[in-house]
Amino acid sequence: MPIIHVNLLEGRPKEKVAEVIENVTKAVSETLDSPVENVRVIVTEVAKTHWGKAGEPISRE
Template sequence: MPIINVQILEGRPAEKIAEVIQNITTTVSETLDAPKENIRVIVTEIPKTHWGKAGEPISK
């Protein structure tokens, strides 16, 4: 059973997250010849205060 973890910054609409889950599921299913019902996608939204770039939080 493939399990895919996706980490993104918080703030995207629920519809976009659902679309990402659908697209990832389809791609993994086609690539690995795995049934869609066996694929798990976990989306974790990270607060902008907890995501750093170039030594600074994205929230700045």
Template sequence: MPIITVQILEGRPKEKVAELIHNVTMTVSETLDAPKENIRVLVTEIPKTHWGKAGEPIEK
């Protein structure tokens, strides 16, 4: 059973997260010839205060 973990910044609409889950599932299913029912996608939304770039939080 493939398990895919995706980390993204918080703030996207739930419809976009659902679309991401669907697209990742379909891509993995086609690539690995795995039934989509066996694929798990875990999306973790990271607060902007906990995501750094160039040594600084994205949002202070």
């Protein structure tokens, strides 16, 4: 059973998160020839204060 973890910055509409889940599921199912029922996608939304780039939190951009 494939389990895929996706980390995203917080703030995206729930419809976009659902679209990511759907598209990742399809891609993994097709690539691994695995039924979609067996694919699990876990989306973790990370606070912008907890995500850094170039030594600084994203929240400072």
